[in-house]
Amino acid sequence: MDFDLSEEQRLLKESLDRLIGERYAFDQRKSYAQSPEGWSRELWAQFAELGLLGLPFEERHGGSAGGPVETMIAMEAFGRALVLEPYLATILLGGGFLRHGGSAQQCAHLIPKIADGSLTFAFAHTERQSRYDLHDIETRAVTDGAGWVLDGEKGVVVHGDSADKLIVTARVGGGRRDRGGVAAFIIDGKAAGVSRRGYPTQDGLRGAEITLANVRVGPEGVVGEPGGALPIIERVVDEGIAALCAEAVGAMAVMHELTVEYLKTRRQFGREIGSFQILQHRAVDMLIALEQARSMAMFATMMAAEENAAERRNAVAAAKVQIGRSGKFIGQQAIQLHGGIGMTMEYKVGHYFKRVTMIDMMFGDADHHLRQLARRGAAPAAA
């Protein structure tokens, strides 16, 4: 039992904090968001230089073989700065499919380009009817010689508008909600038959609605076993959720700091409003929610690489419940305690609120995961 960072991990955290401090002030972020792709290619190159884009990959592919803890450190720092770049989409989701389902050839071909910053990914999975059920897929893939032809519609694909490559999930057999018959493909973002409608999301990121019409994929574009890809999807998504939990903790921590600072400086009735007990207790309730969320983000991190899929799913679901609830409470209270200024687009805190709100909606909100846990009757195992 040891919660300390190793020397390498401390260095990673320091270099991240330095980069974020220099390059990710609130105004700088605003200018990145206004660029055509909604994020900064220049910063992406800096991420690559620092080795951040290779964090979870094997050294022979240009990575540094980091684990879930390294990812947690990076994501928490990104959460603190509301980083816009497609790290989750590319490194953790796209890269995750390669790490867990990619052939030796796919990994050797694609991962080095991810790690050096020349290739971005997005995960085209959600469909209009699927909500949060990973197995609910209508997009079809039918064989075409040695390859496949894809038809269907994917929605709310985060960073899907600019991604060089898309991971597309599709059904090669079975009915809409069957667990079997699911496959995953890597296709080019600009492949013939792919049309993308990009848009900004509520929290300042980018999303896309993607239509696949007669899209041809060669055999080299198949990830894992066609028909048996659901376990890979679940594993990658679980790692993604663990990472999102860490990002949310970073964002929540900033909201709490901003709020406490505001309570100490804002004066009304001739005194700092932080001298009022009702506001002090609210700030304490926010702290408790933050620490409980941090604990569960750590738990999700610890369990993200768990080989027992059922235990991993339960742990990650429990973390997502806590993050969703804490995020909502901290976000809403941060706005409330700031009063009018918290409502303005100009001030930071609302942007953090929007990000944690949207994190709750990614890969299942708190109620979704609570329902899953309740159905499975599963408390996450002890440490």
Next chain:
Amino acid sequence: MDLRFTPEELAFRDDVRAFFRANLPESIRTKLVEGKHLAKDDIVTWQRTLNKKGWAVANWPVQWGGTGWTPVQQYIFQEELQLTPAPQPLGFGVTMVGPVMIAFGSEAQKKRFLPRIANLDDWWCQGFSEPGAGSDLASLRTAARREDDHYIVNGQKTWTTLAQHADWIFCLVRTDPQAKKQEGISFLLIDMKTPGITVRPIVTIEGGHEVNEVFFDDVKVPAENLVGQENKGWDYAKYLLGRERTGIARVGLSKERIRRIKELAAVEIAGDKPLIEDERFREKLATVEVELKALEMTQLRVVAAERHRTDNKPDPASSILKIKGSEIQQATTELLFEVVGPYALPYQPEHEDDERWNEPPIGPEWAGPIAPTYFNWRKTTIYGGTNEIQKNIIAKAILGL
């Protein structure tokens, strides 16, 4: 960072677990599982078993009979006590007055009292709260007037837990009525057999007798029973109140209660199926389980951070543990209450001083103690510094408000 227990820690846990299984009388364990009260003898028997093993005062320095365990081992030990479940060593001696004596007491006091605490030869109780000094503890008025080689104590303590069994009481008393309120307080050890002491029971809402009023009427206390220096008692009290960093959240106790909830909800039929299959009930249970898991991780973070601590000051994070821990404990008593349903209604006393105590059970044989436990557990957000006081502490000590 490695958030799992090491193989050595796991082996330690197995040893502790095996010892508890082999040595705890089943009758005591059953009482705890069923939520029944322990007799004084149960607690004494168990503490002497632990003492023989060298585990009665695990948290003390080795010199005074402690184990020298790491904070993680101490945590595991506490957790296993709660999971078994086994009685906790009597806290008033082991985690309160013992450590205060070790830190501030005289050699004579240590030699005289510490071994008797470990073996529960002396049953200690705590004389802090007074009718006019609850959350505002420092406003206490029980007075000790120095006369030659002794003090004369007059006043009243209240909420004195298990004073009916006690041989000794450690008291905060006012020795300087002129000083600022925190500065005129001393820490005094008083023999409960001294003439002038009266103990009067307070019956709490569930019908039980845990707490008491203790009256002091010209009670003569030898001056050698003063701990540390006169008028420094407030410092010692703060030390005492902040000592309990591990185990305060009682994660193991809530885990054991959740196990019990599941066990009983599986046999209790609601409509055409066991209650445990009811979707709404399952979601409520899952909600508590998620919170408990988060609390367990928070607790482990505090425990793991302890080896970096050089001071003996309380970790303000322990206030978080107290708040969340008590809330979750209460939530488990509510769920258990829900499980029992209409048979929560019959009042079935289990105290031998009630003539109905030995009548056959009404309804399911496990129903009796469940409503009383729910009512009784409302105390947890009040005692040990109310949760509102804990929030004041966090606001000041952590947030700087």
